[in-house]
Amino acid sequence: MNKKELQSTFLRDVKESFxxxxxxxxxxxxxxxxVIIFTxxxxxxxxxxxxxxxxxxxxxxxxxxxxxxxxxxxILRHIDLSVGYLxxxxxxxxxxxxxxxxxxxxLAIIIVLIVGVIAGLFTGFLVAQMRIPAFVATLAGWLGxxxxxxxxxxxxxxxxxxxxxxxxxxxxxxxxxxxxxxxxGIHKVTLMLGVLLIIFFIFRSISARIKTxxxxxxxxxxxxxxxxxxxxxALIGGITWILAGFRGLSWTAVVVLVVVLIYNFIMNQTLLGxxxxxxxxxxxxxxxxxxxxxKITYTVFASMGMLSGLSGILYxxxxxxxxxxxxxxxxxxxxxxxxxxxxxxTGGIGKVTGSVIGALVMMSLTNGMNLMNIDISYQxxxxxxxxxxxxxxxxxxxxAGRGSVSELGK
Amino acid sequence: xxxxVPVVEMRNIRKNFGGVQALRGVDLVLQQNEVLGLVxxxxxxxxxxxxxxxxxxxxxxxxxxxxxxxxxxxxxWTAHKLGIEMVYQDLALADNLDVSANVFLGHExxxxxxxxxxxxxxxxxxxxxxxxxDRLKIDIPSVRALVEKLSGGQRQAIAIAxxxxxxxxxxxxxxxxxxxxxxxxxxxxxxxxxLKEEGNSIIIISxxxxxxxxVSDRMMILRHGRKVRDCPVKGDLDEFRExxxxxxxxxxxDFAEGRNGDE
Numbered sequence: 001m002n003k004k005e006l007q008s009t010f011l012r013d014v015k016e017s018f019x020x021x022x023x024x025x026x027x028x029x030x031x032x033x034x035v036i037i038f039t040x041x042x043x044x045x046x047x048x049x050x051x052x053x054x055x056x057x058x059x060x061x062x063x064x065x066x067x068x069x070x071x072x073x074x075i076l077r078h079i080d081l082s083v084g085y086l087x088x089x090x091x092x093x094x095x096x097x098x099x100x101x102x103x104x105x106x107l108a109i110i111i112v113l114i115v116g117v118i119a120g121l122f123t124g125f126l127v128a129q130m131r132i133p134a135f136v137a138t139l140a141g142w143l144g145x146x147x148x149x150x151x152x153x154x155x156x157x158x159x160x161x162x163x164x165x166x167x168x169x170x171x172x173x174x175x176x177x178x179x180x181x182x183x184x185g186i187h188k189v190t191l192m193l194g195v196l197l198i199i200f201f202i203f204r205s206i207s208a209r210i211k212t213x214x215x216x217x218x219x220x221x222x223x224x225x226x227x228x229x230x231x232x233x234a235l236i237g238g239i240t241w242i243l244a245g246f247r248g249l250s251w252t253a254v255v256v257l258v259v260v261l262i263y264n265f266i267m268n269q270t271l272l273g274x275x276x277x278x279x280x281x282x283x284x285x286x287x288x289x290x291x292x293x294x295k296i297t298y299t300v301f302a303s304m305g306m307l308s309g310l311s312g313i314l315y316x317x318x319x320x321x322x323x324x325x326x327x328x329x330x331x332x333x334x335x336x337x338x339x340x341x342x343x344x345x346t347g348g349i350g351k352v353t354g355s356v357i358g359a360l361v362m363m364s365l366t367n368g369m370n371l372m373n374i375d376i377s378y379q380x381x382x383x384x385x386x387x388x389x390x391x392x393x394x395x396x397x398x399x400a401g402r403g404s405v406s407e408l409g410k
Numbered sequence: 411x412x413x414x415v416p417v418v419e420m421r422n423i424r425k426n427f428g429g430v431q432a433l434r435g436v437d438l439v440l441q442q443n444e445v446l447g448l449v450x451x452x453x454x455x456x457x458x459x460x461x462x463x464x465x466x467x468x469x470x471x472x473x474x475x476x477x478x479x480x481x482x483x484x485x486x487w488t489a490h491k492l493g494i495e496m497v498y499q500d501l502a503l504a505d506n507l508d509v510s511a512n513v514f515l516g517h518e519x520x521x522x523x524x525x526x527x528x529x530x531x532x533x534x535x536x537x538x539x540x541x542x543x544d545r546l547k548i549d550i551p552s553v554r555a556l557v558e559k560l561s562g563g564q565r566q567a568i569a570i571a572x573x574x575x576x577x578x579x580x581x582x583x584x585x586x587x588x589x590x591x592x593x594x595x596x597x598x599x600x601x602x603x604x605l606k607e608e609g610n611s612i613i614i615i616s617x618x619x620x621x622x623x624x625v626s627d628r629m630m631i632l633r634h635g636r637k638v639r640d641c642p643v644k645g646d647l648d649e650f651r652e653x654x655x656x657x658x659x660x661x662x663x664d665f666a667e668g669r670n671g672d673e
Contacts (some may be wrong), residue, residue: 104529215536217552258565271518274507278515281504288486315481348506 022397039230051244059250060363062314066334067355069307075280077347078134081331083308088130088327089145092152092314095159095322105166113310120305128297143309158323170318173247187248194240198233261304263352281348340390415443415478423472432458434635445612445633447622450632456615459576459583464496465489487635493579497569505558510539513572563594619651631657638663
């Protein structure tokens with residue numbers, strides 16, 4: 001292969017992977033643009049400071065876990081409006097369980113997650129068994145859980161949670177090894193985790209590439225592949241460095257990362273994930289192939305309920321209390337995050353990782369505009385524009401993408 | 411299995427929809443490794459008959475024998491387990507998934523199991539899909555291509571490959587060439603021939619007389635829910651067409667006398 005040919009495969013692959021992944025690239029570019037704009041616009045570039053980024057990730061956490069569950073619901077062509085107040089209600093339950101009933105923190109957490117699953121199964125029953133449109137069924141849930149939340153806290157209005165261990169989930173950071181003179185003020189465990197993550201990512205990418213080649217599929221041009229590796233590694237490295245500069249990785253971030261890894265694995269590698277995508281893409285075909293649409297619907301709503309519980313726990317822990325304000329509008333933030341993150345309103349399409357990025361985009365907007373002292377009314381309008389643009393971009397790129405076939409392996 | 415036992419035998423199948431008699435006692439026989447063309451006007455009962463065979467509809471009366479054994483067909487899933495696969499006209503493919511995912515839809519190969527969660531063996535499925543696609547000479551860019559990005563003919567081919575890919579006994583194709591270009595039709599018909607060569611038994615519903623003529627061994631014509639003709643496909647195309655049309659419009663009827671219990 002001479003030099004000119006090499007050049008042309010490189011350019012073709014750049015073009016092709018851009019066309020195929022334009023939706024994903026668009027999202028990362030948007031996030032990058034938001035970060036750059038706010039970094040320039042805020043005083044002393046405070047947006048990109050370690051403390052602010054750390055705070056931002058903690059704020060995005062309880063929306064991100066909801067957005068992950070919502071992605072699955074949206075893939076199935078449903079919607080869940082009840083998750084906000086369910087999250088608030090379950091946050092109240094966890095507070096009551098620990099302070100009033102005197103149950104140990106970890107047991108209270110497990111109970112709340114199980115209650116979340118049961119609530120989700122009930123939604124699943126309404127949608128799959130009774131065939132009530134999810135919008136209506138979960139609107140009823142929205143009303144019901146709102147009432148339940150207020151009822152649960154009717155005696156005191158809010159419950160202060162004194163348990164330090166529990167509150168650490170929303171406010172604490174992973175421990176560090178004692179200072180040994182190198183890199184003072186930098187969180188070394190976080191840095192090490194970041195390095196491990198980069199090594200893991202590079203190792204997985206290379207082994208996937210070798211496997212793909214062994215099946216005689218076309219793979220990305222080697223130069224583009226290396227550029228991708230470098231970019232992603234730099235991104236992970238950058239975030240790690242920023243986080244390590246404050247207090248390191250927060251427990252919230254750890255929780256979100258674990259949830260992302262588990263859900264991403266389930267959606268991409270397991271039969272369950274494949275069946276969820278299949279039901280979302282063509283429920284009739286899935287049913288005819290022997291996949292139980294009902295079972296999948298139950299499973300997805302149950303997972304949504306469980307993640308609502310997790311979101312409630314994260315929020316209550318962050319506030320050191322259960323309040324009647326908890327959960328308000330969480331459902332809309334989660335839905336917006338999922339759509340910004342590339343989930344398709346027509347179903348069948350969406351990625352867990354995308355929705356987490358979507359949650360970060362939406363939270364960055366709020367955080368950045370707060371730092372700039374922009375009035376809340378403008379904030380809502382800006383967020384509306386971002387959401388609408390994301391969905392318009394999605395629809396437009398999907399239409400343009402039709403007919404262009406890529407041989408590139410994922 | 412003895413060669414002379416028909417792979418499918420349907421006896422006196424009746425199905426009413428309210429007051430409409432969609433099927434009025436139809437008999438159907440499909441021999442091993444035979445391609446049967448099923449022809450008839452709209453509402454003649456072709457699709458209803460095939461839905462009965464594929465388990466999507468339960469007949470009011472009549473019995474179905476698979477390889478000589480009487481079976482009770484209660485759902486598409488039971489039909490599937492008996493080795494009967496229907497390729498639907500509206501293409502039962504999931505557009506959001508790639509080719510190998512569609513070929514293995516509902517039959518994903520499990521690898522390692524962790525409790526209730528099974529990890530897919532993606533590479534096995536891709537390899538098997540490549541083998542299947544190569545064997546059937548289906549022309550697609552890659553087994554990793556999303557189905558929504560393929561042409562109508564390619565999609566039809568995938569749907570057929572998917573139906574025949576799992577050691578089935580009978581493949582039913584409902585209008586496999588409808589809404590396809592001429593080039594794509596040729597490819598689909600080649601695929602049908604290839605499947606027959608490999609020993610498949612096939613029932614093909616079509617409006618296009620040329621297609622039935624080209625690939626079928628035998629032809630069955632339905633009219634108003636009754637069988638009016640059952641004959642081997644032979645002779646030249648023009649004669650065949652003329653004769654078939656006569657049966658379709660009701661000018662001729664081989665079973666007019668001695669039909670049991672009609673009206």
